[in-house]
Amino acid sequence: MAIRKVGVLGCGLMGSGIAEVAAKAGFDTVVREVSEALLEKGMGKIRGSLGKAVEKGKMTAEERDAVLGRIHGTTSFEALADCDLVVEAIVENLDEKKATYAALDKVAKPTAIFASNTSSLTVTQLAMATSRPARFVGLHFFNPVPVMKLVEVVRTLLTEDAALAEIDEFCRAIGKTPVACKDNSGFIVNRLLVPYLLDAIRALEEGVGSVADIDEGMKLGCGYPMGPFQLLDFVGLDTTYFIANIMFEEYREKRFAPPPLLKQMVQAGRFGKKSGRGFYDHSKK
Ligand code: 3HC
Numbered sequence: 001m002a003i004r005k006v007g008v009l010g011c012g013l014m015g016s017g018i019a020e021v022a023a024k025a026g027f028d029t030v031v032r033e034v035s036e037a038l039l040e041k042g043m044g045k046i047r048g049s050l051g052k053a054v055e056k057g058k059m060t061a062e063e064r065d066a067v068l069g070r071i072h073g074t075t076s077f078e079a080l081a082d083c084d085l086v087v088e089a090i091v092e093n094l095d096e097k098k099a100t101y102a103a104l105d106k107v108a109k110p111t112a113i114f115a116s117n118t119s120s121l122t123v124t125q126l127a128m129a130t131s132r133p134a135r136f137v138g139l140h141f142f143n144p145v146p147v148m149k150l151v152e153v154v155r156t157l158l159t160e161d162a163a164l165a166e167i168d169e170f171c172r173a174i175g176k177t178p179v180a181c182k183d184n185s186g187f188i189v190n191r192l193l194v195p196y197l198l199d200a201i202r203a204l205e206e207g208v209g210s211v212a213d214i215d216e217g218m219k220l221g222c223g224y225p226m227g228p229f230q231l232l233d234f235v236g237l238d239t240t241y242f243i244a245n246i247m248f249e250e251y252r253e254k255r256f257a258p259p260p261l262l263k264q265m266v267q268a269g270r271f272g273k274k275s276g277r278g279f280y281d282h283s284k285k
Contacts (some may be wrong), residue, residue, distance in 0.1 A: 003113070003170045004028065007083035009100060011042025011073070013236070013274070014117055015089035017145025020046050022087075023070040024146075025174040030072045030079050039073045046071065049146060078156075081107045085170060087139055089117040092242040095119065098129040105130045113163050115139035119190050120246040124156045125185045133158040136169055140187055143235060151176040152187045185250035186243070194244055195255040197235075200228030202259050209280045229279040233272035241266045242267075 004020040008015050008031040019031040019042075033039035050064045059067075072079065077281055080086055086108060090100055101114065108114070113135045116126050127136035138154025151171050155164060170177040181187040186194060209217065215227020231241055241263065247256040265271075265278065272278030 001169055001173065003084040003165045003173075004091040005030070005083045006170075006243055007032065007080035007086035007108075009080075009086060009104070010090040011045070011086040012089065013045075013143060014141055014145060015087075016040055016042045016045040016049075017143070018087050018117065018141055019071055020049055020067070021146055021174045021176075023067045026070070027108060027174075028070055028072075028100050030074055030083060032074050032077065032080060034075065039075060043071075043073050075077060076108050077097060077103050080104060082109060082253050083112055084109075085115060085166075089141075091260035092119065092121065092239065092246065094121055094125070097126055101126060101129045105132070108242045111135070113137065113166060115167065117141055119187075120185050120194075120250075122185055122250070123154045124158070127156055127158060131278075134160040135163045138181070138183065138187065139167065139171075140181075140189075143191070147177070151178050151200060152189060152190070153178045153180045154181045154187055156183045182245070186249050190243060194240070194247055197228050197240060198244060198255070198257070198259055198262070200232070201262050204229075205259060205261050233280055233282065236272050236274055237262060237278050238266050238271045244271045 006027045006029045008019045008029065009034045011019065011031045014196065015031060019029050021028040033042055050067055053059045054061055054064050055200045057197065086104060088097065088100060088251060114130060114132065115137050116123060117140055118126065118138060121139055123138040125135035130136060137159055138152065140152035142148035142150050153167055153171065168178055179188065203209065203245060205210060215229050218224050218227045226234065241258050244256055244258040269275055270277045273282045276283040
């Protein structure tokens with residue numbers, strides 16, 4: 001296997017999960033955050049998730065310690081210099097991502113593959129911010145990363161076959177199932193999921209049903225594990241709003257336009273589970 005050492009940029013909801021699954025699969029893993037405080041918060045998420053796995057008897061305390069021993073936290077880019085693969089999972093903002101790739105490109109070894117966990121930006125524009133567009137892919141994980149089996153692998157016009165073969169092997173090594181996608185905003189899953197989530201908000205705005213009844217309807221009527229409002233709170237309303245705006249910019253189609261209620265909830269700081277309040281109250285959990 002060509003990939004031995006994995007770097008992860010960002011230790012939020014997605015980055016911490018990606019670092020966890022890479023280290024669990026035996027990869028030496030370096031995770032970078034922009035500040036010590038955010039790094040500590042992200043490492044706390046990883047420790048919490050592994051701690052739950054021990055409590056549930058899915059791994060021993062020794063295995064947990066070995067996994068944690070393979071994860072190195074950093075705030076520098078230099079610590080990623082010898083990584084064979086760097087997965088970026090920072091905020092869904094084009095300028096921030098481009099600036100991060102420019103800094104990473106200066107220190108990463110020329111053969112390293114860069115992968116973006118972007119959920120809605122097109123990958124080509126990110127690849128072109130680096131000196132290695134042939135070794136650049138989209139690698140879109142799903143939340144919660146340790147549980148969800150899917151990874152969307154996005155090939156651009158410039159991605160070389162060798163890089164895709166290495167990525168395929170990596171995805172399988174971490175226990176995920178890759179699906180191939182063209183470089184279209186939202187790829188496969190968000191192209192279908194985002195209009196569904198936005199439509200649930202529109203249904204609420206129109207008074208079709210209450211939050212609880214719409215959720216119950218989709219859970220019991222369609223067998224979905226979560227209703228759309230539970231899922232919105234889980235993914236984050238701010239994240240969904242960013243994604244919807246990017247997809248609307250790209251396609252100029254009404255189905256991707258964020259409804260006013262979503263915008264207002266974001267403006268009001270109701271981001272969902274992460275802020276304690278979204279369509280549901282999470283403050284007591
Ligand atoms: N980390 C590790 N394991 C976790 C976890 C986490 N964060 N959350 C849940 N689990 C595990 C539990 O330990 C449990 O394992 P077990 O069955 O072996 O004991 C299993 O997952 C089921 O969890 P629970 O019994 O606590 O609860 P649920 O049965 O409700 O499952 C769920 C939780 C897996 C999150 C389920 O509700 C689900 O599948 N929800 C939909 C998730 C989804 O749609 N994700 C995609 C979001 S879209 C996205 O990510 C793309 C982005 O670009 C927007």
